[in-house]
Amino acid sequence: MPQNETIQDLGLDEYKYDFVTETEPVFRAEKGLSEEVVRQISAHKEEPEWMLEYRLKALDVYNSKPMPKWGGDLSSLEAVLDEIYFYVRPQDQMERSWDDVPDEIKNTFEKLGIPEAERKILAGVGAQYESEMVYHSLREEWAAQGVIFDSIEDGLKNHPELFREHFGTIIPMHDNKFAAMNSAVWSGGSFVYIPKGVSLDTPLQAYFRVNQERMGQFERTLIIIDEGAQAHYIEGCTAPVYTTESFHSGVIEIVVKKNARFRYTTIQNWSNNMYNLVTQRSMVHENATMEWLDGNLGSKLTMKYPSCYLIGEGAHGEIMSIAYAGDGQHQDTGGKVVHVAPHTTSSITSKSISKGTGRSTYRGLCKVHKGARHARSNVECDALLINDTSRTDTYPYIEIEENDASVGHEASVSKIGEEQLFYLASRGIAKDEAMAMIVRGFIEPIAKQLPLEYAVELNRLIEMEMEGSVG
Amino acid sequence: MSDASILKIEGLEAKVADEDLPILTGVDLEIGKGEIHAIMGPNGSGKSTLAKVLAGHPGYEVTSGSVLFQGSNLLELEADERSQAGIFLAFQYPVEIPGVSIANFLRTAVQAHQADGEELDIFEFSDILTERMELLEMDVTFAERHVNDGFSGGEKKRNEILQMAMLKPKLAVMDETDSGLDIDALKVVASGVNTLTEEDPEMSILLITHYQRLLDHIEPDRVHVMVDGRIVRSGGPEVAHQLEAEGYRGWSEADSIADGV
Numbered sequence: 001m002p003q004n005e006t007i008q009d010l011g012l013d014e015y016k017y018d019f020v021t022e023t024e025p026v027f028r029a030e031k032g033l034s035e036e037v038v039r040q041i042s043a044h045k046e047e048p049e050w051m052l053e054y055r056l057k058a059l060d061v062y063n064s065k066p067m068p069k070w071g072g073d074l075s076s077l078e079a080v081l082d083e084i085y086f087y088v089r090p091q092d093q094m095e096r097s098w099d100d101v102p103d104e105i106k107n108t109f110e111k112l113g114i115p116e117a118e119r120k121i122l123a124g125v126g127a128q129y130e131s132e133m134v135y136h137s138l139r140e141e142w143a144a145q146g147v148i149f150d151s152i153e154d155g156l157k158n159h160p161e162l163f164r165e166h167f168g169t170i171i172p173m174h175d176n177k178f179a180a181m182n183s184a185v186w187s188g189g190s191f192v193y194i195p196k197g198v199s200l201d202t203p204l205q206a207y208f209r210v211n212q213e214r215m216g217q218f219e220r221t222l223i224i225i226d227e228g229a230q231a232h233y234i235e236g237c238t239a240p241v242y243t244t245e246s247f248h249s250g251v252i253e254i255v256v257k258k259n260a261r262f263r264y265t266t267i268q269n270w271s272n273n274m275y276n277l278v279t280q281r282s283m284v285h286e287n288a289t290m291e292w293l294d295g296n297l298g299s300k301l302t303m304k305y306p307s308c309y310l311i312g313e314g315a316h317g318e319i320m321s322i323a324y325a326g327d328g329q330h331q332d333t334g335g336k337v338v339h340v341a342p343h344t345t346s347s348i349t350s351k352s353i354s355k356g357t358g359r360s361t362y363r364g365l366c367k368v369h370k371g372a373r374h375a376r377s378n379v380e381c382d383a384l385l386i387n388d389t390s391r392t393d394t395y396p397y398i399e400i401e402e403n404d405a406s407v408g409h410e411a412s413v414s415k416i417g418e419e420q421l422f423y424l425a426s427r428g429i430a431k432d433e434a435m436a437m438i439v440r441g442f443i444e445p446i447a448k449q450l451p452l453e454y455a456v457e458l459n460r461l462i463e464m465e466m467e468g469s470v471g
Numbered sequence: 472m473s474d475a476s477i478l479k480i481e482g483l484e485a486k487v488a489d490e491d492l493p494i495l496t497g498v499d500l501e502i503g504k505g506e507i508h509a510i511m512g513p514n515g516s517g518k519s520t521l522a523k524v525l526a527g528h529p530g531y532e533v534t535s536g537s538v539l540f541q542g543s544n545l546l547e548l549e550a551d552e553r554s555q556a557g558i559f560l561a562f563q564y565p566v567e568i569p570g571v572s573i574a575n576f577l578r579t580a581v582q583a584h585q586a587d588g589e590e591l592d593i594f595e596f597s598d599i600l601t602e603r604m605e606l607l608e609m610d611v612t613f614a615e616r617h618v619n620d621g622f623s624g625g626e627k628k629r630n631e632i633l634q635m636a637m638l639k640p641k642l643a644v645m646d647e648t649d650s651g652l653d654i655d656a657l658k659v660v661a662s663g664v665n666t667l668t669e670e671d672p673e674m675s676i677l678l679i680t681h682y683q684r685l686l687d688h689i690e691p692d693r694v695h696v697m698v699d700g701r702i703v704r705s706g707g708p709e710v711a712h713q714l715e716a717e718g719y720r721g722w723s724e725a726d727s728i729a730d731g732v
Contacts, residue, residue, distance in 0.1 A: 418529060423566035425550035426526050426559075427576075427634060428583035437579060441570030441617070 029087040035059060038184050041087045045153055045187075048160070058173040058183030065177040071363070072301040072332045077247075077275060084247055086185045086218070142200065148193040149204055152220050155191025162193060166224055170253035170309075171281050178277045182251040186220035189250070194229040194260075203232040203265070203451060219250045225260040225288075234265045234451065246273050252280035256288040258312060263291040267454060270299035272329065278304045286312030286341075293449055294321040295458070296331050305363060307336035310344035310372075317346040320446045325358030325390075334364035334395075339375040339405070350381040351443050354390035362411070363395045370401040378408040384442050385415045386435075476539075477642050477675045478502040478525075483536035484700075485524045494520045496700035497536070502642070502675050507668070509678040509686055511711060512697035513719040518679045519563060521697070522646040525677075526560035527553045541641070555584055559640030561631040563647040568618035573630065574600060576618050577637050584638060603636045606670075607663045625656030632663040644677045649685040661688030683715040 029037045038059050042052040067074050142149070148159060156163050173183040192204060225231060248270065256262045262282075270276050276299040282290040292306035308317025319335030337346035352360035362381040383392035394411050416438050424434035440447070440459055447455045483498040494517045502508050512518050524531050525538065527550030538545040545553060568576065577600060582591045604611050609629065619627050628648055635643055645664070649657055665688075668674055678689060686694070686708065694710040695702045698719065704710060 419566050420568060422526075422528055422530075422550060423562065423568070426554055426562075427580040427638065428551050428554035429579055430551050430583065433579060433583075437571055437576070438568065441568055444570030444617075 028085055031085055032082050033059070033062075033084075033086050033181070033185065037086050041185060041187060044087070045156075047156065050164070051156065054168065054173075055184045055186075058180050061173050062177060062180035062184055065180060068177060068303075071303045071361075072330045074275075074301075080247060080275065087187055145198045146193075146195040147198060147200070148191060150191045152186070152189040152191045152222065155222065159191070159193070162224065163191065163222070166253065166255055167222055168253075170255060170283050171251050171279050176279060178249045179251055179279045182218045182220060182249050182279070186218045186251065188217070189219035189221040190223070190233075190235075191221070192223040192231075192233060194225045194231045194262075196226040197228045198226075199230040200232070203234045205234045217248045217250070221250070221252045223252075223254045223262070223264070225254070225256045225262045227257045228259045229257075230261040232263045232265065234454070235267075246271065247275045248278070249276075250278045250280070252278070254280075254282035254290065256282055256284045256290045258286045258288060260285070261289045263293060264306075265293040265450065265454070267295040267297075267450075267458065268299075268302075269297040270302070272298060272300060272326070274299040276302040276304065278302075280304070281307045281309065281336075282317070284308050284310050284312065284315040284317055287314040288312060289316045289318070291318040292320065292335065293446070294319070294333070294335075295446075295450075296322070296333055297324045298326070299329060299331075301330045301332065303332045305334050305336050305365075307338065307365075308346060309338045309340060310346060310375075311340045313341045313343055315341060315344045317344075319346075319348045319350075320449060321348075321350045322443050322446050323350070323352040323360050325352065325354045325360040327356035327358055330359045330361070332361040332363055334362045334381070336365040337367070337377055338365070339368045339372040339377065342371070342373040342375070344372055344375050346375075346377045348377075348379045348381070349446065350379075351384070351446055352382075352392060353384045353386065353439060353442065354392050355386040357389050357391075359391040359393075361393045361395065363397075365397045365399070366407055366409075367398075368400045368402050368405040368407065372402055373404055375402065375405045375407075377406070378410075380410045382411070382442070383413045384439070385413065475503045476501055477504050477506075477541060478545075478677075479537075479539040481537050483521075483524070483538060484534045485520065485531050486534055488530055488532045493534070494531070494700055495524065498697075498701050500695065500702060502677060504675060505673045506692045507676045507678065507689065508693045508695065509680060509691040509711065510695045510697050510702070511680060511714055514681075516697045517700040518697050519646050520700075522560055522563075522644045522677075522679055525553075525644055526550060526558060551583065554580075554638070554640075557641035559635050559638055559643045561628075561635060561643060561645040561648050563650060565619045565622075565627040565631055567620045567622075569620045571618050572615055573618055573633070574614040577614070577634065580634070581637055600637065603633065606666060607633060607636060608659075609633060624651035625653070625659070628652060628656070628660050629663065632660055632667075636663070636667055639671065640674065642675045642677065644679070646679045647681060648678070649680055649682065654684075657685065658688060661685065664689055683711050686711050 029040050035056065038055045039052065042055055067077065148155070150158065168183065171179050173180045194200065223233060252264070254262065254264060268276065280292070284290045290308050294304070294306050296302050296304060306319050308319065310317050317337050319337065321333055321335065323331035323333045325331040331352060334350055335348040337348060339346065346366070348364055350362050350364070352362065354360045360383060362383070364379055364381070366377045366379060368375045368377070379396060381394055381396070385392060392413055396409050396411070398407060398409065400407060416435065420438055421431060421434050424437065425431065429437070447458055450458065478501065480498050480500040483495050484493060485495040486493045498521060510518050510521070520531060524533060525545070527548065533546055540556060540558065548556060578591065578596055581596060585591055600614060601611055604614065607629070619630060622630065631648070648660060652660065664676070668676065678685065678691060680686070691708055694706055694708060696704040696710065696714065
């Protein structure tokens with residue numbers, strides 16, 4: 001059998017959750033982005049005046065910024081944005097308990113296995129359906145410890161001072177065009193606060209899902225980890241397949257205070273028509289540790305570079321990412337570490353897989369500012385190419401203003417080779433299984449960092465998609 | 472062919488696929504059940520190509536001749552089917568599979584050898600693996616390491632022997648298993664092979680080697696000399712000693728003086 005035929009069928013990009021549930025939105029703003037839409041969103045959310053002003057100002061910033069000329073191909077994006085509904089609200093009221101969630105929405109969640117997952121180890125589930133949090137639970141002992149795990153809207157309502165102190169300070173609206181867009185129309189997302197010294201053993205998890213054709217999703221998450229606290233937040237997300245193009249642009253802001261430790265894990269498996277342009281950044285204070293674990297599958301184009309600003313002495317930042325680019329997909333991902341304070345350390349580990357005409361780009365920045373003495377950073381990016389038509393590029397930007405910095409960069413590109421396949425075949429292992437094994441092994445250093453059920457799901461996804469692929 | 476024959480090669484010719492470069496130019500060889508044969512020969516004589524062709528490497532194309540394995544046409548099987556039928560190739564350069572543990576790799580391989588896709592009992596597998604590792608005097612933590620990733624030459628070859636011990640082939644083709652090993656590592660590997668042949672006297676082995684020294688530790692029943700893509704001489708263990716003393720000089724022009732198999 002020709003090798004290409006086998007390999008073409010690897011099929012990870014074929015979307016697993018290809019189903020749509022009929023739900024009538026209660027309110028839907030007009031198509032496209034305008035001042036009117038922004039005012040409607042803010043009014044619907046009964047926001048304070050300052051937030052409306054913030055949104056309107058962000059809209060101006062968005063309109064004044066040109067489309068980025070770097071990264072992926074955004075040439076057809078403006079036409080897409082004209083056709084998008086920037087705000088859809090499925091329900092008027094926040095649901096308190098699972099029993100109150102409408103059946104149709106429950107069906108969707110059930111197909112995604114959420115109730116089951118919740119029964120097991122999920123402690124607080126924030127499930128975002130379309131643009132709004134419809135279901136949110138938090139274990140009682142956490143509440144007793146002062147932990148806040150709310151929708152972003154409730155964060156603003158119930159904790160206005162804490163919210164306003166941090167909102168937009170980590171990622172200002174001017175940061176980039178899509179951060180400005182999100183600042184204007186954000187809706188849904190999580191607000192998390194872990195008080196001083198509180199350590200959570202069980203991860204906080206949020207599931208969310210885009211389920212409305214031509215709907216943009218602009219989730220906004222703000223997480224504050226106070227001094228000496230420890231927590232892990234997990235966001236997994238899936239979207240059904242549509243024929244028209246769709247758009248997602250999130251902003252994730254995280255503050256990790258002195259001696260605190262935080263990990264943010266995302267596995268995103270978007271449908272093939274999705275533009276996924278996300279800004280996620282953390283401010284890491286003295287002797288604190290921030291870890292990003294980022295998995296990107298699907299989408300038409302993803303541009304996403306989780307970043308750590310190491311602003312306190314001894315701060316540590318770590319970014320681990322997996323990207324899978326299937327046919328026609330472009331994963332433009334990587335990470336940014338910015339060393340501002342002395343004795344700060346960081347590492348970036350990036351693994352990408354490109355199949356068919358898929359393209360993966362590693363784009364990373366390591367910057368050591370003047371005054372960040374004795375900084376240490378290590379970047380490792382590995383690309384695996386499945387076909388001759390697959391593509392990978394590496395853009396590692398390194399800017400160093402201190403001469404005692406230690407910065408390492410390693411990049412590798414490999415192709416699933418005939419020798420590897422022959423070795424496995426000579427042990428009786430059929431080609432599809434051999435391919436799956438090599439891909440699983442390639443991502444193993446990062447997959448093993450995932451909570452068990454996520455690692456299992458990722459492996460199962462790879463296996464499932466390859467089953468019966470050899471005809 | 473006799474009932475006791477496991478492998479019978481006749482007039483085998485093969486070339487590099489996509490190239491007009493013949494490497495095997497007419498190999499004749501028959502191996503009986505439980506026999507140990509050695510093929511020796513200079514660099515480029517086609518020894519390793521013969522091993523790969525037997526295992527079904529897609530980089531080579533058979534242009535003429537036949538290979539019967541247990542009386543059936545081996546050449547129509549894919550590489551994985553040959554393994555499942557009972558052929559094992561111990562690689563000269565074992566391939567690294569980063570991120571895949573030896574235990575996981577072996578479980579998948581043993582599963583592939585199960586008759587009719589019967590589900591392998593994971594506990595049973597684990598017991599067998601432990602038992603096999605003890606037999607080969609290997610530390611059980613070895614199975615947690617990633618396949619050949621960062622292994623020394625000796626570790627890679629021991630890993631091949633472990634795989635052989637797990638898959639229990641009917642015919643093991645060992646391609647320059649001795650290359651790159653110091654004398655201590657060579658002894659360990661040879662002792663592993665001897666343990667397996669003692670355990671299963673019906674297992675046949677085809678040793679491909681450059682040097683006599685491996686044959687000091689694994690005693691062959693027959694020794695063949697390969698030059699320019701075919702076997703030019705066959706005999707008992709004394710052939711190896713003779714070669715060691717005289718070298719391969721003169722063989723390439725020599726007429727075939729194979730004394731029959």
